[in-house]
Amino acid sequence: MNPTEIADALDQIARAPFDAATFGFSFAEATDNSVAAVSKLRSGATNKSDQPNGVLHGTRFHYAPALPGLTDVTLDALRTSKRSLKSKPAILIATDGLTIAAEHPKSGDTLHCDFADLGTQFAFFLPAAGKDRYKAAEENPVDVKATGKLAKLYDALLKTNPDWATPERRHDMNLFMTRLIFCLFSEDVGVFPENQFSHALFSYSGNKGEHAADTLIHAFTAMNRPKADRVGLPAWAAAFEYVNGGLFAGAITAPRFDPIAFRYLRDAADLNWKLINPDIFGSMIQSIADAKARSELGMHYTSVPNIMKVLGPLLLDDLDAALDKAWDRAAGLRAQLLRLSNIRVFDPACGSGNFLVVAYRCLRDREIRILKRLGELEANPQNVMFSSVSLNQFYGIELTDFAAETAKLALFIAEYQANARFADVFGRMPALLPLRDGGNIHCGNSLRLDWDQVCPPPLEGEEVYIAGNPPFLGKAKQDKNQKADRDFVFTGKIKTFKALDFVAGWTFKAGNYIRGRRAKAALVSTNSLCQGASVPLLWPTVLGDDIEIFFAHRSFKWRNSAAKNAAVICAITGLQNVSTAPKRLFDGELETSVPHINAYLIGHEDVWIKGKGKSSWGLPHMAFGCMPYDAGELILSPEERATFVSSHPRSEKFLRRLMGSQEVVKGVERHCLWISDVELVEALQIPPVADRIERTRIARLKMKDKAGKALAERPHQFREHIAPTHHAILIPSVTSERRPYLPVAMVGADVIASNLNQVLYDAPEWCVALIASRLHLVWIATVCGKLKSDFRYSNTLGWNTFPVPKFSDDQLAQLSVSARRILKTRYQHYPKTIADLYDPDKMPNDLRQAHRDNDDLLETMYIGRPFRNDTERLEKLFKLYAARVKQGGK
Known part of the structure; x- marks a missing residue:
């Protein structure tokens, strides 16, 4: 089952x-x-x-x-x-x-x-x-349990109180949950006396929770009032400390509990909240209230290792280097203590506070290291009262009020746990209550707000670090409000911006914020910002002449720690004011030191690769294949083709093999009607052909776009009516990143290429050797956009910009022989498809060798020997491209 x-x-x-x-x-x-x-x-x-x-x-x-x-x-x-x-x-x-x-x-x-x-x-x-419910998250199991139990409590309360699920009352529900979680945590970690909150709750709420709402209202009200101002509250509420800090300010109310909700409340109270991981506490809470962000297990949050990919190169690695340098000098260490108190961290899309919490914890950890070392170096160390790293040094902007409030609570939790570690080392910690401000978290639209008003520019001696993971939304997924926000950021500043990912707005504003200031920024983005048409659209304005990329993580899968372990293909770019210091380029586990990083995340000077209508190096013209625009009426399956030919043999002259990307890669078989204008009268005499043409005409008339309607005037043809004279070279527009080489096929004149391919009509064979090379794949992977993680081939961006040396006739002949060898080797493995043959785990040895020989041959034509690695390949290609641009692109 x-x-x-x-x-x-x-x-x-x-x-x-x-x-x-x-x-x-x-x-x-x-x-x-x-x-x-x-x-x-x-x-x-x-x-x-x-x-x-x-x-x-x-x-x-x-x-x-x-x-x-x-x-x-x-x-x-x-x-x-x-x-x-x-x-x-x-x-x-x-x-x-x-x-x-x-x-x-x-x-x-x-x-x-x-x-x-x-x-x-x-x-x-x-x-x-005997079926698994979920894949266990590789995180603290208490986080998993807490999230699951609180999520069930949340759902049970909404079921019992449907009016609390309305937009008008959703804020009340979310605030209630935040207050409740604070109390559960506080009684386990020593902010409240042990089990004080649970004891009161389960003593005065009735056996099935019938009085739980009143009990909670009394408890929360007491926490919001100084002890001298608790008239009208039951005597048991007097024992609670005054909390303040804004958490219990405003209206205090609570939903009604039924027995099931009350049971889940007991389960939540039974957890040991002392073990909660502060780094993801905020996201854990937020996911409870966000059904879209919550899997069955109830967790979607950014993992700490991924956060450290940003914070390490942005700030922490430099701090650690400074600490190592000053390790044996008390004066140097005190200078670093002062520096810690002057660092400000700003997340302009902070969500529930993950980046801020991790940054706060890391600064506090380094502060403790310094203070312990000073105690070792100084005969009479100065008395350490408490930390000089304050939550006031942490700033955030978040669109939703619950997430913003959650971020403040998460920072409080992080502060308490850091203070507890401080007390373990130095024997003292500041008073826990009443609460102080929990960070400078602003609820608002980050793309509309003036960041200077949220996080004021750094004063003398201060440093600001912008870090975060703003929302990723491609053009097609942005709603009208998000598009309006995008327009607000870019209008009048960048001419063409509507194709950019939503995250580009944060990158643009981050560059503007740090310009000319003692500030740096590092943001996670989709890798689309560093590929294809996005690069020349966005980055020249972001960088200008005074901002540079000082570290970058090239494309990688940004995995969270949720049960379903979602992954997005991302890049990280660190921005700073121009410096002569070496730059750090990360590619997986490999780190390289380079003098400059360009916006394609290559160790090379800035180059903006724009699409061209024809090759800058004289390569044959590459075009889109033919788009059917037919609602499927001009396309036939093998069975439909057989029926046509069997019942009307004359129809065979109007049928051609049709090949799109799936046909090239997976060997799928399809056919199409292919009728020239001069053949139309004859074709219309065949009833099923005439019927297909008429259905195409009707379908096109019903299309919303003008192009489709216009094509109704020639319903017997695809939008493009182009066929090769002798042969065609087909390159699928999208191909899997797993394949070691781009798929390419050479077909006869009887084949029609669909718009899902790029096509070289009647081009020389040596073009196959270029396209099937490792050199061409790394160029396409870098300068063309991607669909998710798959390569997206572009004729204007990929083929027409591909740098090649001036080949001699003899070299072209050698490349043609190499191309034929690759194709022949494939044919020897028939009926295996390209998908079969180019599976990296199953690629036949003879085909792999044919490609290696082709790579060696081609690359020797570039530099006299094969390249050592992809980095060297890209450096050479970018060098050739930059030289051509300086020559005027001719």
């Missing part, structure tokens, strides 16, 4: 009358257990449960029926059951037919829901079917 079938089966159980004695067997059937296995359970042969009417199915599940209202008690009995402890079932499940209480013993994850929701909660029960 697949998960959908399991969901349907569980839903049927939920809809049927509940029978405590048979539920366990029905559950076994619904969770993909064989008929024989269920029969053995029913007979008692394999049922080893020690619970009345219980069912224990090996390592799958242990079920026991509960008395009305006692599902939690029965679940506790299953937890301590000797048979459960011995068999270690994946699921424990107790139900009274009204509610369900279940648990994954291995992870401690729990579920409390109505019996009627059994089917909708099917994902929780998949382990009973």
Whole structure:
């Protein structure tokens, strides 16, 4: 059974009358257990449960029926059951037919829901079917549990209080959760006395949470008032300390709890919040309230290793070098202490505060290192009272109010934990309450706000570092408000900008902020900003003559630590005012020191590669293939072609093989109608051909764009009607990054190339040797855009700009022979397709050798020997391109 079938089966159980004695067997059937296995359970042969009417199915599940209202008690009995402890079932499940209480013993994850929701909660029960529920996150397991439990509490509260799910009250709900999390954390780490909040909550809220809302309102109100101003509150509330800090300011309210929500609240309170990872605490909280950002497990956040890819080269590596240099000099170390107090970190798209929290923690860690070392160097070290690194040094802008409030709370958590480490070393820490300001976090539109007003320019002795991971949205995914924000940033500053990714707005503003100041910036972006047409559009204005890229991470997969481990292909660019110091270029695990990094993230001078209508080096003209624009009416499958020819043999003269990218790479077979104007009268005499032409005409008339409607006047043809005289060389427009070489095919005059290919019509064979080379692949990968991580081939940007030396006739003849060898070697492996042959793990040795020989031959024509690596290849190509530009591009 697949998960959908399991969901349907569980839903049927939920809809049927509940029978405590048979539920366990029905559950076994619904969770993909064989008929024989269920029969053995029913007979008692394999049922080893020690619970009345219980069912224990090996390592799958242990079920026991509960008395009305006692599902939690029965679940506790299953937890301590000797048979459960011995068999270690994946699921424990107790139900009274009204509610369900279940648990994954291995992870401690729990579920409390109505019996009627059994089917909708099917994902929780998949382990009973031997199926994984999720891939465990490689992070602190307490973070995982906390997120999952809080997410369930959040959903349960919204179900019980649907009015709180409305846009008008969503802020109230999010603020309530923030206050609640603060209290749960505070009582575990010593801000409050141990279990003070939980004790009050579960003592005065009733057995099923019927008074929980009033209890929480009383507690939060007490925390918002000095102890002398608590008239009207119950006596037990007097014990709470005054919190302040804005967290409990404003209206205080709480949603109504039902038994299920109250159960989830107990589960959350049972966690040890002291173990929460401060680096991702903010994102963990934010994901609770954001269904789009929350997987089943409930976590989507940026991992600390990825954050360090930004903060390390931007700031921390320089700090560490300075500390090492001053390590044996007390005066030098004190200078570094002063420097730490003058550093400001600004994240202009801070979300829930990940970058700021990690930066704060790292500065505090270095401060402790310095202070400990000073204690070793000085006979009478100065008394250390508390940290000189303040949350006031951290600035952020966030569009959503809940995320902004969460960032402040996350910074408070980070401050508490840093203070606790400080106290472990030096024996003292500042007073915990009342709260102080939690960082300079502004709720607003970062692209509209004046960053100088949020994070004032650095004064004498101050340094500002901009760091973050702004939102990635391509042109097609930007809504009207985002496009308006983009226009606000770029209008009047860059002529053409509408094709840029949304993240470009932050890069542009970061460059403007740091210009002429003691400031640097490093932002994560999609790699599209450093490829293709985006480079000449954006970067000349960002960099100008006074800003440079001082470090960069070339394209890599930016993975988060969520259960589903989403990945986006990203780049990181670090910006600073021009300096003579060497620059750092990262490519995977490799770091290279170079004198300059250009916007393509190559160690070369600045070059802006723009698309050209024809090759600057005299290469044959490359064109788009023919676009059908036909709603599929002019295209035929092999079966449709056979039917045409069988019923109307005359139609064969109007049929051609059609090849797009899938046909070239995967060997897919398709055909098309191909009719010249002079053949139209004859073609219309064939009924199925005439029918296809008429359907094409109607389809084009219905198209919204003018180009489609105009083509209705010649419905017998594709938009372009171009066929080769002798042969054509086809290059798919998009190809997988995994292939070691770009796919290219040479086809006969009987083949029509679709617009999903770039085409060289009747071009010489040596062109195949160029396109099939490693040299050409690295050029395309660098100067053309990408579709996700796949190469996107462009005739204007890739082929027409590709630098080549002046080949002699003899060299062209050698390249033609090399091209024929590659094609012949492929044919010898027929019927394997390009997809088969160019799988890097399965590429035949003879084909791999043919390509290596081709590379050696071609590269020797460039520099007299093969290149050592791709870096050397790109350096040579960029050098040739730059020289041609200086000559006027001729």
